[in-house]
Amino acid sequence: MALTRKGQATRERILEAATDLIARRGVAGTSTEDVRKAAGVSGSQLYHYFDSKQALIRAVITRQAEVPLVPGRPVMGALDSFDALRAWADAAIAHQERNSGRGECTLTSLAGELAPADERSREDLCNAFLRWRSLLHDGLRAMRERGDLVPGADLDELSMALLAALQGGSLLSQTLRTAEPMRASLNAALAYVHSFEA
Amino acid sequence: MALTRKGQATRERILEAATDLIARRGVAGTSTEDVRKAAGVSGSQLYHYFDSKQALIRAVITRQAEVPLVPGRPVMGALDSFDALRAWADAAIAHQERNSGRGECTLTSLAGELAPADERSREDLCNAFLRWRSLLHDGLRAMRERGDLVPGADLDELSMALLAALQGGSLLSQTLRTAEPMRASLNAALAYVHSFEA
Structure with a gap:
């Protein structure tokens, strides 16, 4: 699925919120509803990009793999x-x-x-x-x-x-x-x- | 609470089952009901020794601290x-x-x-x-x-x-x-x- 620039920004915002919540509370302590609220998106928007919690988790992992070895560093x-x-x-x-x-x-x-x-x-x-x-x-x-x-x-x-x-x-x-x-x-x-x- | 010898054995059986399940499935994937079944005890027995999942988890941690540094070794x-x-x-x-x-x-x-x-x-x-x-x-x-x-x-x-x-x-x-x-x-x-x- 090719995303518009705005779509990519929304998807990225959701992933950032999920990454932050998981780091602080663990997977079990993070619901998709928590992520939705933190990212400031609607339920249908979230579902549009990630149709399950597992899909979201996997995208977080893949995104973190792109990050250099020390988080928070350029x-x-x-x-x-x-x-x-x-x-x-x-x-x-x-x-x-x-x-x-x-x-x-x-x-x-x-x-x-x-x-x-x-x-x-x-x-x-x-x-x-x-x-x-x-x-x-x-x-x-x-x-x-x-x-x-x-x-x-x-x-x-x-x-x-x-x-x-x-x-x-x-x-x-x-x-x-x-x-x-x-x-x-x-x-x-x-x-x-x-x-x-x- | 002083436990009888039989009580200690039951408590230990519950902890062993919980430790094994947590190692294999993680905390989030382990319910007290799973532990109860694996240990072969009744719900009231489980509750008698551990009145919450958190109490059970903490007892697992304390017990593991007693284990030598490499599991499965004398x-x-x-x-x-x-x-x-x-x-x-x-x-x-x-x-x-x-x-x-x-x-x-x-x-x-x-x-x-x-x-x-x-x-x-x-x-x-x-x-x-x-x-x-x-x-x-x-x-x-x-x-x-x-x-x-x-x-x-x-x-x-x-x-x-x-x-x-x-x-x-x-x-x-x-x-x-x-x-x-x-x-x-x-x-x-x-x-x-x-x-x-x-």
Whole structure:
């Protein structure tokens, strides 16, 4: 379905409201009626773009997959140097600090809540995580090709470790309401990458 | 309330059923009626031990906090040597492999689902995570006192990094259905600890 410019703006407004509510209350605590009110649209408008709560959730996941790895930050350049990786980690830590450790990550919340239950949404989440991981993988490959990393550096493992550190840090920071877990986990993962410095 | 031996067994059966269902379906997908059926108890029995769904969830969290850091494993000894930490990591990876990456961690699921919404349960989750972290912290302190780790090793950061690696690995392994994230994240965190070897 091709949307008019106005239609796209409405759809985007609904998705923004849904993303924000899910980050704060979880999927179970967010009804389509909540989303409708927050977005300031009518029930028939909402239904026009998303004919079920699941369709809305899946669109939120797909949209978040497009977002750079740290929410609330403008699109980053390639993560293809130690400095760029450090800046990425610092941005994630700063995001938690600004929100007193409540810097919600919509996808982290969704992964905890949906993974066991909803197969189609789980697949969307997989794709979102794999897309993020590929950004890290691309950057690390450029570093290895440039000779910043030793030839034997296992890019699959390193990129997965960085993504897991971001997710684990996010989950614990969200629960403990402090940025310390994010700082500790990203420092550890970056130190691991540094241990393969050429 | 002091429970008879039979009462304790019934309460434990209810908690086991609830823990299992929550790990597989999430909190939102688990009704007290589901728990009642799975545990094979009457409605009045269930209500006798847990007068609300929230009371049941909080008891599940408290019970999981008592569980050693890797579910499905008998209680471990102290995590106070590089070998013990490696065995702990290997057990967590093996747990994901046995379950094709679906080795659900009830607390990881709960953290993703509840943290934004439910303040009392969030505090219970905090306590569970801090308890686990203190097991790691105790082990690392013993290593530092014994001279395995350099005097400057930051035990707060190291123990948090290990716990975040376990949680991030669990979340991603659960979503991607492979043990690779758990392996990558724990290998990275252990390498970080090793970098402080005396």
